[in-house]
Amino acid sequence: MERFQVALSDCSLTDIGYKGCWYTWERCRMQANNIRERLDRGVANGNWWDLFSDFTLVHQVHSISYHCPLLLDTLGAIRQVRNWPFKFEACWLAEDSCESEVIKLWDESTGSVPSRLRHVCMGLNKWFKKIRRLKSITSTDFRKRLDQLWDQEPIDEVLGEIIETKVSLNLEADKDEIYWEQRPCVNWLRNGDRNTSFFHRFASGRSHKNKIKKIVDSTGIAVSDN
Known part of the structure; x- marks a missing residue:
């Protein structure tokens, strides 16, 4: 663990925080032996923070595994509706x-x-x-x-x-x-x-989608013949 902490320090990696429940790992279901810890974390350096300043790391609801999933959202509000x-x-x-x-x-x-x-x-x-x-x-x-x-x-x-x-x-x-x-x-x-x-349908669809039907030259004229 000491070597791991040295590696984090050498790479300038710091904890990026979280949203949601405070713990990420749970063991045993009875009060007498129930254990909860925050074992899973996200770390990043300054360069990453500059690239993704609007990020969020969420501890999501977990219902099967002992560990909860971590969702790192780097897009923020920049999303497209399709x-x-x-x-x-x-x-x-x-x-x-x-x-x-x-x-x-x-x-x-x-x-x-x-x-x-x-x-x-x-x-x-x-x-x-x-x-x-x-x-x-x-x-x-x-x-x-x-x-x-x-x-x-x-x-x-x-x-x-x-x-x-x-x-x-x-x-x-x-x-x-x-x-x-x-x-x-x-x-x-x-x-x-x-x-x-499935492969042939996918390949045919990709070929049709990527087909160039016309090219507009520098004068603004569209050319569609060979």
Whole structure:
């Protein structure tokens, strides 16, 4: 540990602080043997502080591991909002109201099949946003409750409620896991470099996206022929 402290000093690395619960590691659930410590930390030097002056390091809610995850946000308020096209999400099937919502939207639509499908898609997007908002509120309530419980005296009743709240939070996390499993990055990790249809679709899409259709010369004339 002394050598590690010397290394921190030689590299001018200092603790960057945190937000959230004061400890990052917990062991044992009973009051008699419960242990809490701040083992996980973030350190940086002056050059890094100059590059990311608006950073935040958050001790996030943890419900499975003994260690809580540390989220280092270097972007601050500099974020871009991206509009995604409609995609049917596999996690929707985990919601009890999904099938009834599809039937309701289809029955209330009129016209041709494409127009009715468009109505169903738009309705499902609104329905999903509402579900996500309610789920976010529910998860937020669980996290707030955990924060409140962590600040209380670790008696057996409090530790028992912490476990129950973590279980409820994990149930919500299971649905989020299905959502993220459908994301392209996971598919790429599984199938990216293998000779599969996914790889060929990805390569074809990349080729089409990177194709140069025209060039504007120095005089402002657009040239599109070979």
